Amino acid sequence: MRYYKTRNMVTEACKKNHITVNGQVAKPSKEVFPTDKITFRKDQITQIITVLDIPESRVGAKLVDIYRKNETPPEAYAHLELLKLSKEHYRKSGTGRPTKKDRRDIDEYGNEIFDEDEENDI
Numbered sequence: 663m664r665y666y667k668t669r670n671m672v673t674e675a676c677k678k679n680h681i682t683v684n685g686q687v688a689k690p691s692k693e694v695f696p697t698d699k700i701t702f703r704k705d706q707i708t709q710i711i712t713v714l715d716i717p718e719s720r721v722g723a724k725l726v727d728i729y730r731k732n733e734t735p736p737e738a739y740a741h742l743e744l745l746k747l748s749k750e751h752y753r754k755s756g757t758g759r760p761t762k763k764d765r766r767d768i769d770e771y772g773n774e775i776f777d778e779d780e781e782n783d784i
Contacts, residue, residue: 664723665704665711675702699733706745707738 666672673690675681681688681702694700700711710733717729760768 664726665702665709675704705742707734707742709734709738 666675672681676688676690676692679687681700683692683694683698683700685699685701688700694713694716696713696715698713700713702709712731712733713729714731715729717725721729
């Protein structure tokens with residue numbers, strides 16, 4: 663799996679200082695070497711990749727994983743799943759203002775949470 667779809671997207675990310683190599687901001691022409699750590703933020707996850715080796719020539723997308731190691735912590739992916747689930751909780755965009763019934767449901771849900779908190783305080 664490649665992390666950016668096009669080279670132009672990577673160039674833009676470099677210009678916006680979103681990509682670092684060994685803790686230093688990378689320019690689009692930055693050369694990487696084995697054991698370099700590349701850090702970038704994409705889809706609200708900070709990805710960490712270690713370069714294992716540099717291929718002699720261009721290789722297919724399936725063979726790229728031979729030359730890199732993904733060191734992104736699993737908690738980051740769990741956080742992304744939680745964000746996806748939380749987005750489903752909210753109303754869909756374009757549905758307008760909440761109806762009277764929606765407002766009552768929201769208020770009732772909020773009251774349930776506050777009641778549970780008060781019971782736990784006792």
